[in-house]
Amino acid sequence: MKLAIITTVVASASAFAPSTVQLKVNSMTLRSTPETVAETAAEPTPVVASINGWTPDAALPCYGLPGDLAPTGFFDPLGFAQKGIGLNDVKRNREAEVMHGRVAMIASLGYLGGEALNGPFNIAGPANDQLQQMPAPAFAILTALIAATELNRARIGWLEPDFGSWNKTLWKLRENYYPGDIGFDPLNLKPEDPKAFASMQTRELQNGRLAMLGVAGMCAQELVNHRTIFETIDFYQKVYGGENPYAICGDSIIC
Numbered sequence: 001m002k003l004a005i006i007t008t009v010v011a012s013a014s015a016f017a018p019s020t021v022q023l024k025v026n027s028m029t030l031r032s033t034p035e036t037v038a039e040t041a042a043e044p045t046p047v048v049a050s051i052n053g054w055t056p057d058a059a060l061p062c063y064g065l066p067g068d069l070a071p072t073g074f075f076d077p078l079g080f081a082q083k084g085i086g087l088n089d090v091k092r093n094r095e096a097e098v099m100h101g102r103v104a105m106i107a108s109l110g111y112l113g114g115e116a117l118n119g120p121f122n123i124a125g126p127a128n129d130q131l132q133q134m135p136a137p138a139f140a141i142l143t144a145l146i147a148a149t150e151l152n153r154a155r156i157g158w159l160e161p162d163f164g165s166w167n168k169t170l171w172k173l174r175e176n177y178y179p180g181d182i183g184f185d186p187l188n189l190k191p192e193d194p195k196a197f198a199s200m201q202t203r204e205l206q207n208g209r210l211a212m213l214g215v216a217g218m219c220a221q222e223l224v225n226h227r228t229i230f231e232t233i234d235f236y237q238k239v240y241g242g243e244n245p246y247a248i249c250g251d252s253i254i255c
Contacts, residue, residue: 048087051178053194056087063090065179066198067205088172091179095157098180101208104215111218115228126222127229156182 048056056063061074062081068074076082080093111127118124123133134142157177159169173179180201191197218229225232238245 049176051176052181052197054178054198058087062094063087065090065094066201067094069202069206091173091177092171095173095179098205098208099153101205101212102180104211105208107215108211108218111215111229115230125228126226128219128222129226153182 054064054066061068061076079085081090114123114127114130115125121133121135121138123130125133131139157173157179159172159174162169189200191200221232222228225235227235235245
């Protein structure tokens with residue numbers, strides 16, 4: 001009887017005793033949980049290196065590239081740099097804007113200077129009509145120079161084509177390439193200070209944008225009246241001065 005009582009008490013007490021196996025399992029679970037979280041949190045995030053003091057930031061308009069100016073600020077009505085556009089596409093669009101702006105600034109000087117000064121090969125008249133007046137050898141040299149310049153720009157800023165898989169490198173710029181910075185600075189105007197560089201880049205963009213509008217206007221004007229820019233200015237000076245701009249034409253049909 002005593003043995004039965006003792007056996008019952010021991011069995012009842014063992015029900016409330018901590019389980020060694022359960023403790024081991026719980027301790028293993030507790031130890032494994034922070035390790036799993038740490039491994040998940042340790043996954044690296046892609047980081048783009050700073051270029052000319054600019055570090056791409058997806059939270060900023062146009063990834064933080066300079067170019068916005070008061071009073072409009074960030075102006076993108078067509079959504080070329082809206083949220084969701086990738087960094088490579090934004091850089092490629094900026095590259096196109098910078099290069100077209102530079103070409104337009106040179107073209108502005110070409111329109112005004114080419115029409116005001118007597119150039120080689122007896123080229124004269126509106127700038128729209130001057131290119132076809134060039135002799136074939138001179139035109140071929142000009143074309144070769146433009147092609148060499150563009151190929152050099154592509155070599156510096158763009159990834160080499162992968163003919164085995166076009167989608168990997170098509171339209172892709174190098175990660176360490178700043179749009180428009182091809183290393184051509186003969187006058188050593190590029191600032192070392194990031195803020196000064198951003199300010200100069202903004203000035204270049206604004207002048208390039210104005211030049212693109214200006215060249216488009218000059219080209220359209222010459223297509224309409226077939227006069228040089230200075231002849232058009234003289235024509236409207238006479239109109240608003242009360243003179244007859246056609247008085248010197250006589251009986252000519254075209255004046």
